[in-house]
Amino acid sequence: MMQQYLEIKKDYSDYIVFFRLGDFYEMFFQDAILASKELEIVLTGRDAGAKERVPMCGVPHHAVNLYLEKLVDKGYKVAIVEQVEDPKAAKGIVKREVVKLVTPGTLTLDGSVDQKDNNYIVAIHEIKNGYILAFSDVTTGENYLEKVPYDINILFNEILNLNVKEVVIPSKLRNKLIKHYLNEYDLTISVSDETDLPSYYRNLVNEVYDKELIQAFARLVNYLEKTQKQALMHLQKVMVFESNSYLRIDNNSKKNLELTETFRRQSRTNTLFWLLDKCSTAMGSRYLKQSIQRPLINTEHILKRYSLVESFNNNFITRSDLIEQLKKVYDLERIVGRISFGNCNAKDLVNLRKSLNAVPYIKESLKDLNNDFANSINDNMPDLKDFRELIETAIIDNPPLSIKEGGFIKEGYNKTLDEIRNNANDSKTWIENFVETERERTGISKLKVGYNRVFGYYIEVTKGQLDLVKDEFGYVRKQTLSNSERYITNELKEKESLILGANEAMINLEYDLFLELREKSKEQTLKLQELAKTISELDMLIAFSIVSMNNRYIKPEIIEERIIDIVDGRHPVVEMINEEVFVENSITMNKTDQILLITGPNMSGKSTYMRQLALIIIMAQMGCFVPAKIARLPIFDQIFTRIGASDDLSTGKSTFMVEMLEVNYALQNATKNSLILFDEIGRGTATYDGMALAQAIIEYCHHKINCKILFSTHYHELTYLEDDLKSLHNVHVKAKEENGTIVFLHKVVDGPTDRSYGIHVGKLAKLPNIVTKRANDILKELEKNHGYNVIKPQTIDLFNYQETLSIQEEVDDTYNSIIEQLKELDILDITPIKAMNILNDVIEEIKKISSK
Numbered sequence: 001m002m003q004q005y006l007e008i009k010k011d012y013s014d015y016i017v018f019f020r021l022g023d024f025y026e027m028f029f030q031d032a033i034l035a036s037k038e039l040e041i042v043l044t045g046r047d048a049g050a051k052e053r054v055p056m057c058g059v060p061h062h063a064v065n066l067y068l069e070k071l072v073d074k075g076y077k078v079a080i081v082e083q084v085e086d087p088k089a090a091k092g093i094v095k096r097e098v099v100k101l102v103t104p105g106t107l108t109l110d111g112s113v114d115q116k117d118n119n120y121i122v123a124i125h126e127i128k129n130g131y132i133l134a135f136s137d138v139t140t141g142e143n144y145l146e147k148v149p150y151d152i153n154i155l156f157n158e159i160l161n162l163n164v165k166e167v168v169i170p171s172k173l174r175n176k177l178i179k180h181y182l183n184e185y186d187l188t189i190s191v192s193d194e195t196d197l198p199s200y201y202r203n204l205v206n207e208v209y210d211k212e213l214i215q216a217f218a219r220l221v222n223y224l225e226k227t228q229k230q231a232l233m234h235l236q237k238v239m240v241f242e243s244n245s246y247l248r249i250d251n252n253s254k255k256n257l258e259l260t261e262t263f264r265r266q267s268r269t270n271t272l273f274w275l276l277d278k279c280s281t282a283m284g285s286r287y288l289k290q291s292i293q294r295p296l297i298n299t300e301h302i303l304k305r306y307s308l309v310e311s312f313n314n315n316f317i318t319r320s321d322l323i324e325q326l327k328k329v330y331d332l333e334r335i336v337g338r339i340s341f342g343n344c345n346a347k348d349l350v351n352l353r354k355s356l357n358a359v360p361y362i363k364e365s366l367k368d369l370n371n372d373f374a375n376s377i378n379d380n381m382p383d384l385k386d387f388r389e390l391i392e393t394a395i396i397d398n399p400p401l402s403i404k405e406g407g408f409i410k411e412g413y414n415k416t417l418d419e420i421r422n423n424a425n426d427s428k429t430w431i432e433n434f435v436e437t438e439r440e441r442t443g444i445s446k447l448k449v450g451y452n453r454v455f456g457y458y459i460e461v462t463k464g465q466l467d468l469v470k471d472e473f474g475y476v477r478k479q480t481l482s483n484s485e486r487y488i489t490n491e492l493k494e495k496e497s498l499i500l501g502a503n504e505a506m507i508n509l510e511y512d513l514f515l516e517l518r519e520k521s522k523e524q525t526l527k528l529q530e531l532a533k534t535i536s537e538l539d540m541l542i543a544f545s546i547v548s549m550n551n552r553y554i555k556p557e558i559i560e561e562r563i564i565d566i567v568d569g570r571h572p573v574v575e576m577i578n579e580e581v582f583v584e585n586s587i588t589m590n591k592t593d594q595i596l597l598i599t600g601p602n603m604s605g606k607s608t609y610m611r612q613l614a615l616i617i618i619m620a621q622m623g624c625f626v627p628a629k630i631a632r633l634p635i636f637d638q639i640f641t642r643i644g645a646s647d648d649l650s651t652g653k654s655t656f657m658v659e660m661l662e663v664n665y666a667l668q669n670a671t672k673n674s675l676i677l678f679d680e681i682g683r684g685t686a687t688y689d690g691m692a693l694a695q696a697i698i699e700y701c702h703h704k705i706n707c708k709i710l711f712s713t714h715y716h717e718l719t720y721l722e723d724d725l726k727s728l729h730n731v732h733v734k735a736k737e738e739n740g741t742i743v744f745l746h747k748v749v750d751g752p753t754d755r756s757y758g759i760h761v762g763k764l765a766k767l768p769n770i771v772t773k774r775a776n777d778i779l780k781e782l783e784k785n786h787g788y789n790v791i792k793p794q795t796i797d798l799f800n801y802q803e804t805l806s807i808q809e810e811v812d813d814t815y816n817s818i819i820e821q822l823k824e825l826d827i828l829d830i831t832p833i834k835a836m837n838i839l840n841d842v843i844e845e846i847k848k849i850s851s852k
């Protein structure tokens, strides 16, 4: 057996081999040592012909999924080895083979992947002037192809975008850096060199004419087949993403804009996805997430979506009916996946039927809407009535989880099954009657008939009545218990074999009938997938309608000219989570306006203003309504965002380097139809350095890149650029000074800001008075020198610095701080003693200051 093991392990050296022995999967040697640590299970040993015992550990087969998930989650790959012949029929050692490979990107266990997420696996295919990415979700059967330019940053941007855990590469890579990056990002690497597409997948690419694209897809599919050890008949038609077929948002921008994950905590809450996800089905939520990542650029499709959302808004009752029906729809894509893999059960088919039951009602409601798009959705929605009826007649409403124990096929579905069941029932009735006849025949009033797995049916007589048992009854003693004796008779055994035989026959027949049904379901794959996609889009648009109604969104107007006209816009997420009232802001950029230079103190709302625009554009191009009073927008092809300085510790690059890389990426890739948001560019380095870079970048954008740019900065010195740069326009976020502190108004108005208020913000953060005071003095000195002459302000002894404050300033400071302190008091919340103490402190402070 160990030889057999080693023979198999040889071909799967980078896999942990789960070797089936009886009820366990065993692991040996290095695999055992590793797995015992990772899974926290006991490491034992086994005599295996070697001098020393071989390290071994094992997991029970019924709980194997749990352990597989754990290993795969940690990035390992597992090869499952099963017995592939009946041990009874085997001569010598039972034949074993690898029946499946379980890897992070091909995990298909139910419940192991988030319902609202896709679990993509991606293959990299190198071509002459770039790369092709082929990616699939094995659980739903979706496949995509995408060409990426020859730039490793863009390549990994796209890969990370997909949130994949496993990447398939050729064994020989032209660009050696790829492997380095894969390791750096902790991605599981798998190799596949086979680039011929098996003929049965040809129909998936019959609209793809580029040979290289097909090869890239083949590389991935061949790997998937190798892991599943079977053809994947549920794979859907491949979609090719042309860079010009959707609104492209690079990975950093997605992160910065918190589309599906928050920037710091990586949580789903408080993201655009969180806000919009009012979907009733998991499929709808997944579709929504994909749509957020890739909004449309096709005006016609966007307008169709608007019209349907509007229709839902106006037909509240129909919308509620639809939601009611959608809630009954299960995850069709994943059920179809399980049908294809052969690991679906009777419950899946019942859930499929329940989902299909909803379809006629959905169709009816769509008709009621009287909307062109709803009608075309309706026309494309297959009914699948016959298939639904087939499952209805075949499977009971509440079937057991296992398909190997029978008891789920409905009466009347199969004649033979009904006959066997009737016979078995007759025998069962016979046994029930048998108790009565035996009691009468023998006179043993407490005689009972029971059943257990070891002895089958038996007669039980209690100790008290044992002397009534006579030889002529033909009772054969089988078991003695403390209170009774158990017997069998020939007659009972005959009936028993009839019942058990019938049971086995029933189980086998039900299993065969199930497989037949599964094959019939497989034939419906394409239609079910079409249905799933249509329902997903519908579900998403209903969610848009719900959110739009709840949050007062309006229908955007898509225009031809490159004009942005948003009246009283809001940031959709900030307005939901902020306790303060959100201050509405308009954004206007006419045809010739190219750069909006936004100045204002830190924390005043510059980033929020810029993100607001990006989010409104993304929502508009997804077909959703937007938070504003009026929104007139052209179609954008790309959005680039560089917001705030942050360390990317995971890749070991400095903040400033990351900042510059992203700026460069935007400058290199923007077209006249793009939007760039630059937030505080240059903040990550020294002031003059940063300001100089910021100005140079603005000048470059102004002269070389003809797209819409929002540039925020707290360097208010840059606002003079408006004098020279024709298409640059100054706006600023208003703030006002009150009693020496700053109040943010969050209102964006025309013109440059007059100062940067940095020191005020320091004050707000309760820096020691002496620090802000000193900062003010330094500032005055710097301003005297126009800020540009690098003159080092004299440093002074801070301990004696207090002396240099004027008495009046000190008095003001003290009174201000006393007032602040008193203002914050909640009189209902403190005890009389505490109040006395505070009063005492205040009096002391006043005494101290008035004595000066």
Ligand code: ADP
Binding pocket: 574, 578, 580, 581, 582, 583, 584, 585, 600, 601, 602, 603, 604, 605, 606, 607, 608, 609, 746, 747
């Ligand atoms: P900045 O980029 O200028 O440093 P932010 O855009 O990060 O400032 O805004 C700081 C905080 O101010 C936000 O977290 C938000 O809570 C609040 N804020 C921003 N804009 C608004 C607004 N228009 N209405 C209400 N609160 C706002």
